[in-house]
Amino acid sequence: MIRRIALGAVSALAITAMVPAAMAADLPAYEPPAPVIAVPSFTWTGPYIGVQAGYSWGSAARANKDGFLVGGYAGYNVQLDNSPVVLGIETDFNYADIDGRHGRARVDSDWNGATRARVGYAFDRFLAYAAGGVAYADRNLRIRGSGSDSKTALGWTVGGGVEYAATDDVAVRAEYRYNDYGKDRFKVGGRSEYTDHSVRVGVAYKFTSPF
Template sequence: MRATLFGGAVALVLSAGAAIAADIPSYDAAPAAAAPVPSFSWTGPYIGLQAGYGWLDADNRANGRGFGTSPDGFAIGGYAGYNFQFDNSPLVIGIEGDIANVDGADSRTSRAFTGFANTRVTNDIGYAGAVRARVGYAFDRFLVYGAGGLAFADHDVKARPTAAGGISGSDDTVAVGWTVGGGVEAAVTDNVTARVEYRYSDFGADSFSVSGARLKSDLTENRVMFGVGYKFSSGW
């Protein structure tokens, strides 16, 4: 009798559960939301051409006395680098190298220093370049970035007489220092970019020998550059 009652109760519960389950409306599982895919990625190698203007300051010292020159002029050259943008992130990092010919030289006649009397001294910059790390924040096709690294320049010191007793000669070196700056870049198309940037460079102090006379020169530069680049695909 107990077995019969127990079996009947189980059957009743199972039938009731089946009836309730039949009455529950069915819903299809909602599809998982797809991760947003950025419309543009900065990842990939690139090359470009750049042009701008540079303002340099050379702090020269000879025989314990100082005098300065202020070379300035147009700069034109090229750059190449690689960017990496993290997935679904606006963070962009990269490395870039550039070089430019600087068409600028200025001179100032020195005072009556021993060995530099009646002499005009010129600081001439032939080329300047840098190898820099870049860190940026992307607003889709716009990139705001900062950059810094190693800077170098061909620094030439020339002297010519302005009167009797002056000296003539020249000496040059590859000055090495550091640079820091920043800019804004835009992707005009999927492959063409345009940018404008400012940089400050300190090329350090170097010693020169001009016709046996010693001169020490500390060179810095402020520069504004405009560039147009070509970005290769990230799989290149």
């Protein structure tokens, strides 16, 4: 009798132990969630090269002058880590057709350029920036009946603009600049200053940064 009771107790315990195991086997297998892979956002960091065209107006030797320019630019941007701040350096060189007259005097400029530091604030693919640096240009002064003289002017420039990355590789821009090329002494006409304003549009190809 005692033996039968013991066997019954053992069987009951075995059945009790098997029920949770069977229920666990019926539950769906738990799979951990797939890791989230962060997709890198656009960055302005890297070198670029572009072409631009614009219109310039100003004064030199008391003559109002204006005209068009076309050229190229190249530079390098660095967007600070986890920040919208963009720092850069850029240089450009342009062919110009800028001239003006005042009385017997005629002034013109055939080329200009600048090397500038840039600081900007990025809204993802949109960049607003300010820039300033060294400006240079040729200056030609002719006075009817007295002759002519030419100088290479060196001064400063300041301005700003907006830029938009249409793709990861192509960015378009529009900007304004004020240029002050200082005063030069000519063999004809004496000392003359040269200042101008310009508006420009450009398109650039951005290379993938090696860093």
